[in-house]
Amino acid sequence: MSLFRYLYLRLAVLILRGLVKLRANINPSYDYIQHIPSRDSGRNIIAHAYYQPRSESENYKPSPVLINFFGCGYTLPLHGNSSQFCREISQKTGCIVLDVSYRLAPENPFPAQLHDAEDVIKWVLAHPDKFDPSQISVSGFSSGGNLALSIVSSKFTTEVFHSVIAFYPGVESYRDPGTLVAPQPGGRPMPPFILRVFFGCWIPDGVDMRDPRISPGLADAERFPRNVLIITAGYDSLAEEAERLAEKLRVDPGRNVVAERMDRCNHGWDMKAVPGTRDWDLRCKAYDMAVEMIGTENLREGRRSSS
Numbered sequence: 001m002s003l004f005r006y007l008y009l010r011l012a013v014l015i016l017r018g019l020v021k022l023r024a025n026i027n028p029s030y031d032y033i034q035h036i037p038s039r040d041s042g043r044n045i046i047a048h049a050y051y052q053p054r055s056e057s058e059n060y061k062p063s064p065v066l067i068n069f070f071g072c073g074y075t076l077p078l079h080g081n082s083s084q085f086c087r088e089i090s091q092k093t094g095c096i097v098l099d100v101s102y103r104l105a106p107e108n109p110f111p112a113q114l115h116d117a118e119d120v121i122k123w124v125l126a127h128p129d130k131f132d133p134s135q136i137s138v139s140g141f142s143s144g145g146n147l148a149l150s151i152v153s154s155k156f157t158t159e160v161f162h163s164v165i166a167f168y169p170g171v172e173s174y175r176d177p178g179t180l181v182a183p184q185p186g187g188r189p190m191p192p193f194i195l196r197v198f199f200g201c202w203i204p205d206g207v208d209m210r211d212p213r214i215s216p217g218l219a220d221a222e223r224f225p226r227n228v229l230i231i232t233a234g235y236d237s238l239a240e241e242a243e244r245l246a247e248k249l250r251v252d253p254g255r256n257v258v259a260e261r262m263d264r265c266n267h268g269w270d271m272k273a274v275p276g277t278r279d280w281d282l283r284c285k286a287y288d289m290a291v292e293m294i295g296t297e298n299l300r301e302g303r304r305s306s307s
Contacts, residue, residue, distance in 0.1 A: 016197070020077065020078065021077075026083075029087060030048035030049055031049055033049070034046075034049045034098060037119070039115060045119060046101040047099060047101065050083075064093065064094060065132070067121060067136070069117065069238060070082050070145045071167075073197075074104060074105045075104055075197070085287060085290070086099045093294050093295075095294065102117060114147070114155070117150075117155075137161065138152055138164045139165035140169065141168070144169075149166050150212070153223040154212060157195045158224065163185070163225065163226075163229065164227070165231075165285075165293055168232055168267050168268065170238045171242050172241040173209050173215045174209035178239075181237050181240075182239060184234035192237075221249050228258070228293075229290060230257075230260075232260070232261045232262070233265040233269055233285045234261055235265060243292070258289065269289075270283040
């Protein structure tokens with residue numbers, strides 16, 4: 001990358017981060033902070049942990065877990081913006097939810113984020129006394145959705161994960177942002193300029209954008225878990241590529257693939273939805289679909305009844 005291009009991207013990110021700082025109101029209501037060892041000596045990965053108190057009979061049993069990756073275009077400091085989702089999932093499924101603060105670009109370009117995700121999952125797998133190894137799910141929003149789909153389809157066997165959930169992810173990062181069109185006219189699709197900044201910061205020069213770890217839409221279908229939920233938005237220019245991935249995965253009759261487009265919704269609509277509005281109703285619908293996909297509510301009830 002030339003010095004001029006690097007400085008241009010850094011300046012663009014600084015401006016975007018400044019705007020986020022002025023406008024974002026992120027107050028996550030997590031229960032505790034989990035420090036997870038990184039592969040890098042002396043460094044920990046921070047995760048906000050959400051959990052529901054368990055009955056005495058459940059306390060000695062490993063808990064189902066959801067590992068969540070927040071949305072940020074891989075560049076913006078928005079850890080905690082999916083706090084409401086994490087809390088709701090924890091309350092309705094009994095999962096411990098780990099909302100992971102992965103590293104940001106351009107300071108830490110690809111594959112730093114994938115390494116952080118891999119380290120967190122390996123840490124969870126190394127603690128079967130705390131986390132039920134048969135009930136590990138992964139979720140993500142936007143860039144976090146890309147990361148969730150990438151990590152489950154590239155670094156582990158399909159048996160590791162119970163399910164993967166992705167909200168409005170980009171999965172074909174090799175496409176020119178200027179050619180992307182939302183499936184429904186209107187709304188506020190992400191400007192191509194913003195997407196180019198995100199991709200330019202995240203992917204170093206010389207890296208193949210068709211690498212399935214970057215564009216999980218190109219990953220082999222058999223690499224994905226059995227349970228897959230993909231939520232898209234009608235006004236989002238990333239919607240159709242995510243929907244193509246869902247169709248690709250549906251070819252396997254043994255896989256439970258659910259894909260739903262939320263009509264007349266913008267990218268990230270659920271983060272700003274207000275109770276009593278149409279956006280809120282669709283947010284509730286999408287989050288309930290995630291609860292159903294994780295499918296641990298009945299498991300938790302079963303534990304109670306058998307104790």
